[in-house]
Amino acid sequence: xxxxxxxxxxLRDFHLRDVNLDVAENEFFILMGxxxxxxxxLLEAIAGLIPLMSxxxxxxxxxxxxxxxxxxxxxxxxxxxxxxPHLTVLENITYGLHFHRTDKTHIKKRLDRLLEVLNLFxxxxxxxxxxxxxxxxxxxxxxxxxxxxxxxxxxxPLSALDPNFREEVRNALKGLHQxxxxxxxxxxxxxxxxxxxxxxxxxxxxxxxxxxxxxKEIFEKPVSPFVADFVGMxxxxxxxxxxxxxxxxxLKIEIGRIVDPSSRYLAVRPEDIIISREKFSSSMRxxxxxxxxxxxxxxxxxxxxVIVKNVSFKGLITKGALIELGLEEGIPVxxxxxxxxxxxx
Amino acid sequence: xxxxxxxxxxxxxxxxIMAFILLPLIQMMSAPSAGMLKETIQDKDVVRSIWxxxxxxxxAALISFVLGTPLxxxxxxxxxKGKRLVESIIDLxxxxxxxxxxxxxxxxxxxxxxxxxxxxxxxIRIMGSVTxxxxxxxxxxxxxxxxxxxxxxxxxxxRLEKVSRSLGASMSSTFFRITFxxxxxxxLIGIIMCCARAISEFGAVVxxxxxxxxxxxxxxxxxxxxxxxxxQPVAVWLVSISLLLFLILRILTLENRKET
Numbered sequence: 001x002x003x004x005x006x007x008x009x010x011l012r013d014f015h016l017r018d019v020n021l022d023v024a025e026n027e028f029f030i031l032m033g034x035x036x037x038x039x040x041x042l043l044e045a046i047a048g049l050i051p052l053m054s055x056x057x058x059x060x061x062x063x064x065x066x067x068x069x070x071x072x073x074x075x076x077x078x079x080x081x082x083x084x085p086h087l088t089v090l091e092n093i094t095y096g097l098h099f100h101r102t103d104k105t106h107i108k109k110r111l112d113r114l115l116e117v118l119n120l121f122x123x124x125x126x127x128x129x130x131x132x133x134x135x136x137x138x139x140x141x142x143x144x145x146x147x148x149x150x151x152x153x154x155x156x157p158l159s160a161l162d163p164n165f166r167e168e169v170r171n172a173l174k175g176l177h178q179x180x181x182x183x184x185x186x187x188x189x190x191x192x193x194x195x196x197x198x199x200x201x202x203x204x205x206x207x208x209x210x211x212x213x214x215x216k217e218i219f220e221k222p223v224s225p226f227v228a229d230f231v232g233m234x235x236x237x238x239x240x241x242x243x244x245x246x247x248x249x250x251l252k253i254e255i256g257r258i259v260d261p262s263s264r265y266l267a268v269r270p271e272d273i274i275i276s277r278e279k280f281s282s283s284m285r286x287x288x289x290x291x292x293x294x295x296x297x298x299x300x301x302x303x304x305x306v307i308v309k310n311v312s313f314k315g316l317i318t319k320g321a322l323i324e325l326g327l328e329e330g331i332p333v334x335x336x337x338x339x340x341x342x343x344x345x
Numbered sequence: 346x347x348x349x350x351x352x353x354x355x356x357x358x359x360x361x362i363m364a365f366i367l368l369p370l371i372q373m374m375s376a377p378s379a380g381m382l383k384e385t386i387q388d389k390d391v392v393r394s395i396w397x398x399x400x401x402x403x404x405a406a407l408i409s410f411v412l413g414t415p416l417x418x419x420x421x422x423x424x425x426k427g428k429r430l431v432e433s434i435i436d437l438x439x440x441x442x443x444x445x446x447x448x449x450x451x452x453x454x455x456x457x458x459x460x461x462x463x464x465x466x467x468x469i470r471i472m473g474s475v476t477x478x479x480x481x482x483x484x485x486x487x488x489x490x491x492x493x494x495x496x497x498x499x500x501x502x503x504r505l506e507k508v509s510r511s512l513g514a515s516m517s518s519t520f521f522r523i524t525f526x527x528x529x530x531x532x533l534i535g536i537i538m539c540c541a542r543a544i545s546e547f548g549a550v551v552x553x554x555x556x557x558x559x560x561x562x563x564x565x566x567x568x569x570x571x572x573x574x575x576x577q578p579v580a581v582w583l584v585s586i587s588l589l590l591f592l593i594l595r596i597l598t599l600e601n602r603k604e605t
């Protein structure tokens with residue numbers, strides 16, 4: 001559906017370099033990456049709001065690289081809602097209809113459906129200044145979808161909302177995607193959103209796409225140290241590789257498979273690490289004794305740092321497990337993980 | 346609660362400045378008797394010169410609005426090399442001594458300059474004409490309009506325009522449906538400021554057009570020829586009518602603000 005080939009952009013603060021991307025029709029695709037990675041720039045380039053230095057963009061078979069934004073059939077929703085402050089909710093939602101010729105009964109049906117799905121019926125005559133954040137974002141969504149775009153671009157649409165509203169709008173988004181033929185392309189930092197909404201995703205860094213693939217694949221098999229670090233691979237080590245094991249600062253780690261000898265890093269997700277007082281008797285090929293150096297409260301979980309020789313592992317456990325095991329800083333524990341939990345790149 | 350000395354310094358400086366501005370004005374406004382004011386306003390020359398002042402200033406503001414709006418929008422929305430230079434050029438008329446403005450305009454409008462030659466072939470006269478007055482007033486007033494309109498455009502998030510484009514609106518539709526309705530108040534304030542600046546101009550106009558006589562030139566002439574007492578009533582009428590006009594404009598804009 002969206003095909004981007006060799007896209008380069010030079011703005012004063014941002015550069016995009018050789019961006020290639022394929023998003024399938026009616027897919028919910030997510031762009032991830034740290035602030036300043038160029039995600040918003042990429043969205044605005046797709047919408048035609050930023051000039052390209054080189055490269056081509058296609059929607060379906062049609063090349064849209066040279067088209068002005070109003071001829072592309074691509075709607076955009078921003079984090080700060082960007083509602084027209086001088087227009088009512090209803091006028092905002094129907095704004096795009098001034099420029100599209102559509103059958104009136106069809107418009108009425110679509111408007112009623114959007115108002116219903118997004119729960120906006122009672123707000124029709126209000127001005128944006130009198131709406132809450134969640135309401136504003138629902139209006140922005142309705143306005144973007146009212147013109148039946150081929151593609152909907154969402155620039156961190158949930159990040160400015162309170163947690164309660166966030167879930168509500170997230171669910172609305174999911175429902176709208178499932179019931180429409182529009183392709184959704186969304187930027188977010190939030191892994192909950194990624195996991196609950198997306199099929200496939202891409203990770204951007206410094207104006208380049210580092211990895212594209214199914215969400216599961218990105219989280220489980222990051223292709224670069226950057227992606228691993230970004231998606232939460234806390235245990236990321238430089239290693240040397242020998243047959244089916246690796247060595248990290250003198251510590252031998254079983255991988256259970258032969259890996260590409262040119263690989264340089266290995267990583268283990270914190271949730272794949274088991275921390276215990278006794279040596280863990282199971283099929284886990286890697287089990288080491290170490291000392292707890294730090295316990296960090298992370299809300300629902302505690303992050304435990306354990307030093308084994310010179311290598312510091314980080315594992316996650318629940319508060320219950322922390323109390324049950326009587327874990328404290330300075331006490332000896334065992335750190336165990338499966339060979340298959342080791343990612344190499 | 347005991348106030349710090351710094352607080353009293355700020356208050357006393359404020360009072361001094363208020364007095365400095367208001368005392369001479371109040372003195373001047375209250376000096377002429379009602380009889381003199383009445384007699385002055387019945388003088389056809391006075392009415393004519395005040396009217397000339399107001400409508401030339403209005404024309405200057407209208408020209409600034411028509412020509413200045415696109416430039417103000419460009420400056421607010423785009424970054425380009427030399428933007429600072431353009432902005433400095435726009436501010437030049439504020440910094441140049443007023444008689445120099447008049448001399449500068451005459452030097453391109455004169456017969457020795459190709460622009461002056463074209464103008465005279467077209468039958469347009471700058472020296473001693475209403476056209477000349479409007480030219481000078483536009484020159485001194487346009488920076489005020491440009492800066493106010495630019496600030497207004499800058500206050501509107503470019504994202505509103507981007508969303509409008511993505512919903513199918515062309516650049517011009519976006520300007521008239523989104524940008525203008527949100528910026529018109531700033532533009533109106535720019536027009537008022539441009540007008541106010543133009544009404545108060547004397548130095549540049551007196552060089553280009555002593556006649557037909559705008560109100561400030563008449564006030565100066567009467568002061569030179571007959572002294573303070575004779576010039577004051579004209580000044581009172583000019584100040585009063587100008588203030589009234591600006592007040593009406595401000596009230597109109599405030600009322601509209603309540604509606605939205």
